[in-house]
Amino acid sequence: MTAVNPIIPGFAPDPSVVKVGEWYYLINSSFHLSPGLPIYVSKDLLSWHQIGNAIYRRDQLSLARSNTNLSTQSPTGDILLATGGLYAPTIRHHNGIFYVVCTNAIRADISSLDSNSVKQNFILSAKDIWANEWSDPVYFDFHGIDPSLFFDDGKVYVQGAAAQGISMFEINLLTGERISPERTIWTGSGGLYPEGPHIYKRNEWYYLMISEDGTHENHMVTMARSKDIWGPYETCPNNPILTARGTSEYIQHVGHCDAFEDGEGKWWGVSLGVRKASNGSCILGRETFLTSGRWDKEWLTFDMVKLIPTDPVRREGTYDLSAAPNVDFVYIRDADLSKYDISNDGTQVTLTASRTDLSHPSLSPTFVGKRQRRLTGESIVTLRHPSGVSALDKLKAGLVCYKDEHRYIRLFYEASNSEIVFEFLNNAQKTVNTEKHTIHSFEQLTLRMTYTEQSYWLSYRADTSSDKGFTHIASVDALQLTDRDFVGPVLGIFAVSEDDGPVVKFTDFSVK
Template identity: 55%
Template structure:
């Protein structure tokens, strides 16, 4: 078995893995996107299938207060974009039940501190995509994990607030009710790096091993380890700390951390961690992805190998792994926060066709959900496209409709039709970098006239293209704008989602056909 990286490409941070028999199950963070907490399954750690989402009913939880806050960083001059919502889940299996434990970070009114809603979801059938309502438990922090001890006790360990000098705290819990069964105690503060977080605990040969992340989730990210023969401590740090980091190296895979250690069916040890593919100019447009690395126990301590991509040439990076398969159509469709599903009508007879009912909410809204549906950008080099037809109302309305690459309300680029002046518009917004650019070209559009949009992307650039009249009317694409992917790159938590959107003061309808997400490039970029 060999690691092919990234094993989950695109918007796939904070991986947690559990093995049950011959199957590995993996979950990632999703922050402000719904459905949340995707569940992937694999038998070989290379070929993965998206089988469900642990947060798949809006009645389970609201994500409305998951807006993105901007925090200038004094040391780098950059702006950190901290998105609320679903942080760092852990997946575990015990007694015939699968558990996902997670934090929903709620951003309340301006100036008020964040609220940590910590909760547990469960299911007896992970393949059925039917998870329980959340069981909440009291914990002022993030990144909770679970340990099922040999004596039947269950412990939660997490990163206790406030940051950046958080501590790893521990307490016993009743999973059925969320009730604390012990006092909450600090068991380790890490080795001195900021934001000790993402803890996972494993029991081996009578020792409790604690694996955590430190240094923040970007340049200084690292994995450290400590152990104790008493679950409450004291914990002695590993002499070889950090046991995994890419800081100070010239590796293409950077920011490695937030790691889950586990064994395969043959007893081999592995680490699943987040990382970014960062080129020489600082681009890491795909955001934090899930990578695999091998591990070994050298005596009393685990060591993890430096995370590598198999082939370093740009043309080969696209061939590193197959994209995750989808167990059922629609599992991988994403919406922003608390979507109004009355604004989406899917044609059950035509795969990929959808009618959007425009809303007044635009992509820049911090809490409300715009009419937008998309999928994670999985390919480093790919294209997404759509053919649209506007209804009578939409043609005469001031409707904006098109194709967008969205990260959060502060950062997106899009190509769209603006009904107010019958133009095709390219727009890019990055409030963290104080960027706001537009480019327009006039077109003539009448009822039932086809209009197509396409976004092409490589590691270093986005291209926005359009054509009027559809394939039959005008098969040639017109290039409206090209921008460097650095324009959307920066220290953040999320990744790119590409989708269609519709904005208007009226309930204008837009028919989207031939909707293609993230397919291989049909031609070389211009």
Template identity: 45%
Template sequence: MLLTSLASILALGMGAVSTSLAVSHKTYTNPIIPGWHSDPSCVYVSEQETFFCAASTFIAFPGLPLYASKDLVSWELASNIFNRPSQLPDLADTEGQQGGIYAPTLRYRDGTFYLIVSNLGPSIKGLVFTSTDPYDDDSWSEPLVFPVYGIDPDIFWDDDGQVYVSSADNNMIHHYSLDLSTGEIGDVSYLWNGTGGAYPEGPHLFKKDGYYYLLIAEGGTETNHAVTMARSKNRTGPWEPCPHNPVLTNKGTGEYFQTVGHSDLFQDGKGNWWASALSTRSGPNWVNYPMGLLKEINSYCM
């Protein structure tokens, strides 16, 4: 039984100098998408002047909801990416709340939306869904299936158009090429294992001003959850950790929002960089009784 709710929250960073959105004179209040919306991944599509965010759903059906907003304040459900059994028939054979599809990465390129995610079912596999109409369930494709290393895959296009996946397995971020027409992957490189926190995972790779930036989650999904970053002139490293790590966390604080982590970055229509992240509205004492008081809650089980 889940005893706290996960919410998607926002932060402004990575060199941004104002809180201007694509629509001027707006403010936002966290959480932007309340309820169970863990592992948010967001993009801004300039042609539509719209933000889109996807989130984890594990073994729920329909799954992988896609939300749309013009201003990061008012959101609507645009579609469910996983919306028919044929897309993932073995989900019916997946046991346990921690199985299924979670930690997606949403990206937009040349008129097409890409959603990459791993499925932890009877077997572990990577999935890539595509669509050219984010408001139509039927537009979302049957997934491209590929052999994924572990969990939390990210998809990244380098300057030459080559596609790469970064994913988390055995306390290390793995990195390899992916052929989007065949599902074949290339040789694996090992990028980074973070700054010493438990469970380095949730990688996202970006390129800005000649540097590759690797964003990951560390510390596990409880109160030590944090976001760290490293950069490199080369896609496969060596990596220079940010001197201000962790770049986002609420660990060790008395803040109402706890377990802040598993972040993604995106730019708005004015070029500002934003971070989305998950959190629990649990407070530092981890006491929450949404279904009535049964006993004191000492830990969070995901």
């Protein structure tokens, strides 16, 4: 049997699932990307396709202050790259309406530490999720992250991760008004950073499931229960109920889980995890994995996350991650969509260059791309020679693998010097590499980025080349793009100029 996991590969952290009728609906964090909060559907938990994004209009909210902070983590001295924006959504369904509750982590200023960020929590709703028409956010007062919703006996409760532990209060979904005081209901099993809470009810017990010890190597899922929703909660004697810590498993950093029951009475969990290569790289970042669960002596337990779940599934799964035209295209922060003209099949793209480069911490550069979904593949695009562009424009346009303003690999044409330029930046690792090749003239220039689990290879081909073959210019070890972070790679195209306005036409753009 072919591998099932990850069910949502490539930059797909913090999954949440709800089953309505014969369909499963799954949502992920998206941080600094817009549109935000992608929504996928499946009938069998294996084959998924994207039907929309819960944050799809610029007037819903702003991601301008979703910059990435670099902070030193003691005592290891490792650098943590904490990106702002849309954190850990939960999706639920009640009385014919879908609800998404989420945090927009807004950085206080460009140089602020994560602890000084503003946590803006909100609720979205949609009567017809397939129409991709979500409400404006309804904001509510909560100084924490990772909110979740639980419906019980006509009341609605929000659980979230606050400074003192897992907090909860009753809420009015229409107004965001608190109906009850906020109370701490559990501080976890003893691990650091109790977060990602969800409540489930079974046999008159309220089960609270959370994650602890951060989202990296010590990540774990723990549980507690109570006869009263407000507690006190007794800790599960089998904690952690899901983790990969202390193992040599290929799938590591397992945590942030949501549990659900299928139509046949079986329980499952979706969690984040990373595929960690033998050299220590986990190039695609945090992805969504499926694992089987069961109730054992009144407690829920999960099987270890594997490429193939322990229990049988109905059929082999295939990835089918986009449905509507260009639904999987993403931009950085608050994009000006007037600078983009994209064909329905996504292969022909015209960009209007802006002055904002990829390294800017808050503005939106002219960039569009797709999440890297595969460990092995390629991204390729053909650039037509920009007409009417002078050296004074200092135009840069080309192909890029982007994680955030501190880290990217790009291959581009620089008009001012008639050069093909390779550039690799990783401020967390204090690395900057460049390589330049002079190119005298061309009508069409093809740029290619080939990747494996171990490395990226960059090459180009001009239509004036005598052998019509690709010229290798540089390579990057995947470890050089692997850090303690929240996000994953996005493969796309960009255009930047010292003067606003140059138009660049790309053809045959693909991410495979």
